[in-house]
Amino acid sequence: MNIEAEWMRGGTSKCWVFESGQFGDTETSPDALLPRLFGSPDHRQIDGVGGATSTTSKAMIVHRPADDDIDVEFTFAQVGIEEAAVDWGSNCGNCSAVVGLYAIEKGWVTPTSDITRIVTRNTNTGQIIIQRVSTPAGALPIVPQAEMPGVPFPGYRVGLGFQDPAGKTTGSLLPTGSAAETISAGGTRWTASLVDAGAPVVILRAEELGLDPERYDSWFAGVELQLETLEQIRRQAAVRMGLAATTSEAARAIPKVAIVAPPAQSDAGSDVSVMMLSMGKPHPALAITGSIALTLAARTPGTVLYDITEHNLRPTLRLRTPAGVIETWSEEKDGSLIIGVDRTARTIATTTIHLPETLDNTVDASLAGATR
Amino acid sequence: MNIEAEWMRGGTSKCWVFESGQFGDTETSPDALLPRLFGSPDHRQIDGVGGATSTTSKAMIVHRPADDDIDVEFTFAQVGIEEAAVDWGSNCGNCSAVVGLYAIEKGWVTPTSDITRIVTRNTNTGQIIIQRVSTPAGALPIVPQAEMPGVPFPGYRVGLGFQDPAGKTTGSLLPTGSAAETISAGGTRWTASLVDAGAPVVILRAEELGLDPERYDSWFAGVELQLETLEQIRRQAAVRMGLAATTSEAARAIPKVAIVAPPAQSDAGSDVSVMMLSMGKPHPALAITGSIALTLAARTPGTVLYDITEHNLRPTLRLRTPAGVIETWSEEKDGSLIIGVDRTARTIATTTIHLPETLDNTVDASLAGATR
Structure with a gap:
């Protein structure tokens, strides 16, 4: 044949x-x-x-x-x-x-x-x-x-x-109804945006994790030290998003975790610094679905990402990752919102x-x- | 285009x-x-x-x-x-x-x-x-x-x-003119057959290295302990075969080293046990060129391999390697010797x-x- x-x-x-x-x-x-x-x-x-x-x-x-x-x-x-x-x-x-x-x-x-x-x-x-x-x-x-x-x-x-990528998994862009949640884990309270667009993603602030926005290259090591706490946050988010009934039943692959911060002052080529965790580990790149979720979060008032990018909201968003900058774009047309990547x-x-x-x-x- | x-x-x-x-x-x-x-x-x-x-x-x-x-x-x-x-x-x-x-x-x-x-x-x-x-x-x-x-x-x-694969690199099957040489290294004298067919190969007896023919699965560990001595033998062989002017000038890749022994009594499926060293390390398989060299050595009186296989010389030779048995065959036709593998x-x-x-x-x- x-x-x-x-x-x-x-x-x-x-x-x-x-x-x-x-x-x-x-x-x-x-x-x-x-x-x-x-x-x-x-x-x-x-x-x-x-x-x-x-x-x-x-x-x-x-x-x-x-x-x-x-x-x-x-x-x-x-x-x-x-x-x-x-x-x-x-x-x-x-x-x-x-x-x-x-x-x-x-x-x-x-x-x-x-x-x-x-x-x-x-x-x-x-x-x-x-x-x-x-x-x-x-x-x-x-x-x-x-x-x-x-x-x-x-x-x-x-x-x-x-x-219109929002809510394809859970039914809505913000499955909890709120743009920012407070999650307790490892003895601390964390601010998290739980977003479903492209894929379900939990977005955290780098500063709360003690990661220095001016020293993006130090994030890998800093994240490695807090993987257990990050996994606890992720599992609680899974329950709040309706993806799992209990934290122990949360899937390994979703939601993913994204850690974000304003770009370093020396970094004129991006709008936000991002480190993604995939399957429990910091990931050098950013899946296309993850970049769609972050772009929609950046456009949504109240999310941790909106706080970073609101002063600079343009049709394009440049996401700094260890593997390089990913640029996404957004447009509204015929009543639809289109989020794109090249x-x-x-x-x-x-x-x-x-x-x-x-x-x-x-x-x-x-x-x-x-x-x- | x-x-x-x-x-x-x-x-x-x-x-x-x-x-x-x-x-x-x-x-x-x-x-x-x-x-x-x-x-x-x-x-x-x-x-x-x-x-x-x-x-x-x-x-x-x-x-x-x-x-x-x-x-x-x-x-x-x-x-x-x-x-x-x-x-x-x-x-x-x-x-x-x-x-x-x-x-x-x-x-x-x-x-x-x-x-x-x-x-x-x-x-x-x-x-x-x-x-x-x-x-x-x-x-x-x-x-x-x-x-x-x-x-x-x-x-x-x-x-x-x-x-007629013999001597393609050095001009003759036995570049030293002898089927078995004595090489001193690590304070001991070793018997080695230096053969050029398919590729130049140094063939050593497992027993001299303290490797038990009845326990083939122990060879990997036993060889690892003697890599320095084996490299000294290999470099001296390179000089004797005319492949290098001095031991320090011997190439990493040739000659290769093969360690041989009679098959374990429990192993009815092979005629000889072989472990090849490639680039200084024991190798799980056997390159086709290496199997050609060993087959010709098995047919040549006086080599360390002939001593193992002479009682059992058939048109096919079954070589036990960690990756499985390789079978080669030999035939003479129109004045040529053909060594083959399937x-x-x-x-x-x-x-x-x-x-x-x-x-x-x-x-x-x-x-x-x-x-x-």
Whole structure:
């Protein structure tokens, strides 16, 4: 069996893009087919197209829905490496950035001006993402030239606009009804903003944790010393947001924790310093979903982030992270609020993947032993 | 620019196979083109086809020579990951296994019987490798079924026969003229066989190092305690083999050291227990070149390996390594000695790789700034 796929880079991920028509009944369902195409289960994925890391074992399944309002509908698949399984539980912001470019390259959407707008819908989350791809004079440049942090080669600029991202998990932007809560943990009272946009996030003030806004490079070490208290805060926040019934039942992955402070005086290139915690540890980067939550919090009076950014509220917000500055943008249009972030994307290769085995392991007995 | 390539698994490596006609002048020389296609320099190779590990950042360049005696000539390229550079210094045994299968799949060689014989020549080393691919009833089976250690999915069985591999580095199988030398190091005298076949290897007896043949699983720890003495032996061997003028000038990578013993009495599945040292450390596996050297040593009277295997010399030799048993075979034909090892290979995908940039970074100034 041969399967057609485009191998694309979206942001800092590599993604295999399949059209949904190639998947069908049980035997060719993506749950069965994707792990085998990727070479799973195998920690090296040596017999398949997977890259043996979480950011290179990803697939996108795309199709053109009948719905006129949506140009492309897409489903993200995190393909297991050591397990022959697919996780459909979330979207990937980086891989999302390939969808608009794919639609243009395949002729599904025809560029007509300097920016081509592609309305996409992610089926994992229900999130509508309005993508804007640079098409100067109505065409993709032959040589893409847009740069982004973490990628040493240029790609096509893709703006990802998350339409009305608030409350997708809990039903509202501020699930407790308040922009700032007081949480007691480790013998101290902490100010926390509990926000649901893109993903549920608990936002804390760096100063309360004794972290110096002027010395951002000291935060890693300072955060490491307070992980236990931070985890207590996070679990209480999970309960208040309605994500868990008790603190002991709170999930490891959500909500995430973000620690924020005004930028250092020497840092003219950002509006806020951020350190994210993911799975209990300080994280060098910022997931796209996290940047959406912080951007909406920065626009919401009363949050700990609004206090930092209100004097400087512009359509763009520049978030300092250990891995570099992430810039987000906001706009209101036709009654919707769109929060966006820019990525770059590029098609690495056009491929036909060969799948010799039948998936149910039925083999022609006459071939058995036909080896040297 | 578009470049056609087959993405193939050869043994436990992934290899990108290019036909040489796609490379030409300076701008399209493989030294310039391969690193960019692979996404180098970048420790993640996120914008290219490289897999960001040494076993997944490999290329083969193949062509059909005018020479009637050779079906396919191939050049191995180890593509740098953090450096935009290509190492042409050696061949890769695993990737070699894709060449015969490629020739059959492209119709360069037509199968006529149950085994198709493809004569290949590696240009990095000058080594002729006679490949035998299983083609029952004169065709590749639709479903490949051959298994090998380290690869969880089946492939096509490929036998790699190294023709007259002795002396490719030093000029002779036994560069000192003797099958066993005595080397003094660490206050003791050691028996060593210095052999050049596939690669230069120093072979030592496990018993002399106090390693118990009946307790193979204790060797790792026992070898770790004697690394300094082993390095002294290795450096003296390098001088005696003519690979270095003085012990201090001996290279890190060659010669390699192999420690051998009769198999444990409980081990009916091997003919010899082997532990290889690579770059100063015990290695869990055995490079194909190392297995060729040991096989030729086992056939050569007077070597420390001949003493172990002479009572049991068969056309095949089973080498116990921590990663599993490697089986080699030997045959004499038309005045040549062929030492072989079996691998499996498979084509993962047929691809067109997209290279948007011009390599000299000349860009159309009218496109500058054409980003969102």
